[in-house]
Amino acid sequence: MKKFIANTEIDVNDEGYLTDFSQWNKDIGNELAKEQEIEMTDKHWEVIDYIHDKYKNEEPLSIRGIKKSGVINIKEFYALFPAGPLKKATLIAGIPKPKSCI
Amino acid sequence: MKNLVILGAGTSGTMMSNHLVSKLPKKDWKITVIDQYKTHYYQPGFLFLPFDIYTTKQVKKKGKKFIPKHVNYIQEKIELIVPENNQVKLESGTTLNYDILIIATGTKIAPDEIEGMNGPEWHKSVFDFYTYEGAKALRNKLRDWKGGKLVVHITEMPIKCPVAPLEFAFLADSYFKNKGMRDKVDITYVTPLGGAFTKPKATEALHYLLEEKNIKEVTDFNIERVDYENNKIIDYADTEVEYDLLVTVPTNMGDALIERSGMGDDLNFVPTHKATLQTKDYENIFAIGDATNLPASKAGSVAHFEAEILTENILRFIEGEPLKEEFDGHANCFIETGNGKALLIDFNYTHEPVEGTFPFPGVGPLKLLKESRTNHMGKMAFRWIYWNMLIKGIHIPFVSATMSEKGKEFEKTT
Structure with missing residues (x-):
């Protein structure tokens, strides 16, 4: 479905995740974060950059990966993106949430 | 004489040895398989063992039975891969040289x-x-x-x-x-x-x-x-x-050997090209099955489809031809739902599992993403197929290595 955000039209799925990463930009990320009641800081963006790197290399995202990333520890990750940090961080980053095969 | 060495005699390694023994000229190529363990397990059976549906005997056999006669089978622990020298070192101190290496060391808990x-x-x-x-x-x-x-x-x-x-x-x-x-x-x-x-x-x-x-x-x-x-x-x-x-x-992590050899990611999986199965760092090293970091499911069916494509790519590599970028992440899995029923799913890197029929479009007899007794019988029959066809590298009729889009209801997928 279509969504209008940060003066741009984007395509999202039922849960609000972007279906086409090429439509993403930082302004959209900011607005998506606001909808999750998250005010983005430099630390938030560092995490988003890390997530984008993993996504581009097609590496799976996990809490363990975050722990080893050197960007942030897990408690901080939960503090930045409360309640389901991977779900929220991927939504803001404009990429699909971590999935299994079914 | 050139050397092709396969590390691991699980589902992938056993399949590759069977595929390659009939394809590589015996006068030019020596094939070696190395695995320290004597037992080959039917891993899908581990799901049924706790519920007394399968017996211990039904899930294990001697691995040697499935390695072709003309293949040199070494039962010893692998100490190190030294890709710079094209060598594999064994625990006993023996060093093996390879021209082509296939990593099939799987994943462990x-x-x-x-x-x-x-x-x-x-x-x-x-x-x-x-x-x-x-x-x-x-x-x-x-x-x-x-x-x-x-x-x-x-x-x-x-x-x-x-x-x-x-x-x-x-x-x-x-x-x-x-x-x-x-x-x-x-x-x-x-x-x-x-x-x-x-x-x-x-x-x-x-x-x-x-x-x-x-x-x-x-x-x-x-x-x-x-x-x-x-x-x-x-x-x-x-x-x-x-x-x-x-x-x-x-x-789940790749084998400690991968870590010791400095060839893995955070989880000891080997970075591998997802369409060709060549490793990202070494052109004469290939990886297959659970050992890779491919964004596909870690499953025997995936290894089976990969094996058909990897065999062709090994032959192409030997001839100096470009590799086929053909592997699409195809997986095909029965899912037990209990009470004598099961589901079947068929999917790849880009297509999620959908409803439909398999393997014959519109006919079946297996139904995708729906519970049925026929699917359960398929899963039960699969143990026989595994021991008698799959790991021996015999093609399973009507099931192609790449996913077919026929007979499936795709309308909304991305």
Whole structure:
């Protein structure tokens, strides 16, 4: 479905995740974060950059990966993106949430 | 004489030795397979062992039976891969040279990665079923378990056979019903993902299974530790889930050999091109099956499809031709739903599992993403296919290495 955000039209799925990463930009990320009641800081963006790197290399995202990333520890990750940090961080980053095969 | 060396004699390594022995000229190529273990396990059977559906004898055979006669089979621990010198070092000190190397060392559970998991309660009230030992210990436990809170848990992704824990929960429901004690067992499914089902079509088509079987879901649970003294698992958000019997899928990691050789990612999986199966760092090293970091499912069916394409790419590599970028992440899995029924899913890197018929469009006889008894019979028949066709590298009729889009209902997928 279509969504209008940060003066741009984007395509999202039922849960609000972007279906086409090429439509993403930082302004959209900011607005998506606001909808999750998250005010983005430099630390938030560092995490988003890390997530984008993993996504581009097609590496799976996990809490363990975050722990080893050197960007942030897990408690901080939960503090930045409360309640389901991977779900929220991927939504803001404009990429699909971590999935299994079914 | 040139040397092709295969590391690992599991599903992938055994298949590759069978494929290549008939394709590489014997006067030019010597094929060697190295694996320290004598037993070849039918790993899908580990799901059935705890419920006394399969016996221990049905899930293991001597590995040697399946390695072709003309292949040099070495049963020894591999110490190191030295890709700069094109060498493999064995524990005894022997060094083997290779022209082409195939890494098929699979994945293992790593319960030490979570505090308290591999502790005093391991295989007492905390079990895995991804190893022969774990599945057998769990069978013995279930035989006289009096009931309580059963927690089926995934530590983190990726894991081998991502649907197995869900199947375990479904089969547990049937098992306790048949024993007349379902009312004494509370089943909870705990996952680090957003749900037991994560793909839109599958969620829509299958979520009823959880309600029908009264299986509770705890989602987005990222385990920090097992508190085995107080029988609970605790996640990073301090959420707690209590258990009497914890059946967990620990972190899955590639073999320690990959780490020792400095060839893996964080989880010891080998970075591999997802369409050609050539490793990213060395052009004469290929990887297959669970050992790779491919964004495909870690499953025997995936290894089977990869093997057909890898065989062709090895031949192309030898001839100096460009590799075929053909592997599409194809997986084909039966999913037991209990009570003599099963589902079938067929998918790849880009297409999620959808409804339809398989392998003949519009005919079946197998139904995709729907429960049926025929699917269950397919899963049961598969054990025979595995031992007699699949690992021997015999093509399974009507099932192609790349996914077919025919007979499927795709309308909404992306």
